[in-house]
Amino acid sequence: MTEKIRGALRIAALSPAAHTLSLSCGMMLADARAQIPELQAFALDSQTDHFWLTRLALACELYTPMVTLADPHSILLDMTGCFHTLGMNEADLTTDITHRLQRRGMQTRTAWGATPDAALALALYRRNHPHELPVEALQLESDTHAALRRSGLTTLGDLASRPRAPLAARFGTALPTRLARLLEEEDPHITPLRMPAPVWVEKRFPEPLALVDTLLDVIRDLAQESEITLTERGQGGRRFAVSLFRSDGHVAQLGVDSALPLRDPAAITDLFRERIASLADPLDPGFGYDMIRLAVPHCEKLEQGQPKLTEQADRPDPRPLLNRLAVRFGAESIRSFRPRNAHLPEYAAMLAPPDSAPAHWPDRVPDEPPLRPLFLFDPPQRVTVMAQVPDGPPRLFQWRGNTYRITFYEGPERIAYPWWKHPEGHGPTRDYYRVEDTTGHRFWLFRHGLYGSETDQPHWYLHGQFA
Structure with missing residues (x-):
């Protein structure tokens, strides 16, 4: 793969076979073809690569919700606190990720580190310990790298035991910070592609789930789990999202909106039943789903109150209808009239979301027709x-x-x-x-x-x- 840098075509990526031909990234295409005239080259499509890498990163949410992209070709996973839910250790997880990518015809390099910078550098330079990394892993100016090597400092292990203040005075203030992160002394943490929802529950299957008919049963079970957390917090969900992780890496997303805060499992299941029935393209489980996750990204206050004695017990509840309309047409399409303090009649009412603060309409005189038309x-x-x-x-x-x-x-x-x-x-x-x-x-x-x-x-x- 080639890209134009400073007016010249240079090699941006190589296949495994090309690596054996004494070619390297950054090499000019003309020099490479001078050595190998039959060399095949294709233009690098950065946008498509980024799109594909983003899809892979979202598929990695099967393991942890803390996933992000790093440099043009890397994905970072923060696995803190996730191993007990997966039932895996580091070796098992590495094997599972590698096999999934190999089935798609992709090759990968994986590494574990206590900080994101250390893990990336260990994978890039194929090292087993941060002290073995070359000084180029600091990603400073090339002149700084050359100065370090002239000083006899070729690896991070050579820098680890030296005082940081003299290094900062001689090679710049960025060096101690980068060094601390690579030596796993300072963790900058990652910012995930999608922030984890305030409430989310998931269910993994020992064998892939291949029947769409049982999908709603799983969603109902997950909704019952989320109801416990929402009740403890005195909240209800305004939006619910289901992620279906297929065994081949594809992730299907289903989302429903509620016109009012909701946490009833039966009502949530009915909304997803309506959503699945209205899909233009039916769900395709392929070889089955490995995991299903229910997230509640938007929560609002919902207290469990006792109805007043003056309220009519048989008064119909409009919330189920509003929720079904929100699923069918979108929550932004559901509006209700609210009075507005305006002088002219055409401005005396406005459209507002159904959950907006209630306002008091003028009281009607009993047995009298309305003063103004609807x-x-x-x-x-x-x-x-x-x-x-x-x-x-x-x-x-x-x-x-x-x-x-x-x-x-x-x-x-x-x-x-x-x-x-x-x-x-x-x-x-x-x-x-x-x-x-x-x-x-x-x-x-x-x-x-x-x-x-x-x-x-x-x-x-x-x-x-x-x-």
């Missing part, structure tokens, strides 16, 4: 109105080619122009009327502008219809 036109519809006097109530109006004779009316409800929000400071006033025609239909009309003081010909508009 449905508003945007923009208000222009109508032609006949009235006995210009500033009087409407008696008849025409809308969309039909004539409506008014038998009853209520009003006016006067709404002044919101001068405090507009720099011009003035505008037409609205006079609203609730009217009913001869067939019993009710409308909400308003006159735009006061006759005489604001305009000589006020216009009329239909702003809404009552149910």
Whole structure:
């Protein structure tokens, strides 16, 4: 594989067979072909390599959730506290990872270290102990490496017993820090590709799970485990994610959103049943799943409270419906109306998530029709109105080619122009009327502008219809 560096094509990666031909990375392609005319070379695709390496890193979450990428071709796994869940030791884990990658036709070098820097360097230089690493493992300037070698310091073992202050004064302040990390004295820790969820549970199988039908049973069992933790914390999940680790390394991801905090195992299972049924491409277990992990990446407060005595016991619970709609259409598509402190009717309500803070709607007068309609036109519809006097109530109006004779009316409800929000400071006033025609239909009309003081010909508009 070749890449262009400073205008020249250089070798970026070699196959095992090419390594035996006295070729090396960084060598110019022209020099390599001068030695081996039949040498085959291909352009390095860094983006595709990074994509493939990221997929491999996510597949390594089978072993630990603490996985990250390091330099262009390496993956780091923090296995702290994970061996007891795997039932493996370091040798078993190395063998398992190597065999899985070899089945995909890939070769790898593995190494164990107490720090990420030590593990990477041991794998890169094929050493067994940090003291055996060459000074190039410090990854400093090439001049610094040359100066160290001229001083007779060729390995990290030569530097380990020397005082750090003189080394920093002579070779730079970065050397002691890099040296401490490579000698496993300072652990910088890794930042995982995906931060572990606040709550997650997993189940491993002695034999790969090859039946999709039993998948929901496993999800229900995992949801029951997560319910214990969520209950202890007084929380519920707003999002649940299932990772299906296939034996060939493929990882399928399933996620569901809940409109409200949730921790009931049966409800969570129903959401995943809905999600699986709506998949365009059915799940393919291949040779089976080695592990299934349920994570709750988004948690919110959910207290287990006793209903008030005044609450109706048979009042329907909207949460199951909201959750199913969230799975089908996405949580961002579920909205409810909330009142807003606004002067004009078209701004008096807003769309908000169902779990937003409850707001109090104005109380209705018992046995009285609503003061304002549920449905508003945007923009208000222009109508032609006949009235006995210009500033009087409407008696008849025409809308969309039909004539409506008014038998009853209520009003006016006067709404002044919101001068405090507009720099011009003035505008037409609205006079609203609730009217009913001869067939019993009710409308909400308003006159735009006061006759005489604001305009000589006020216009009329239909702003809404009552149910």
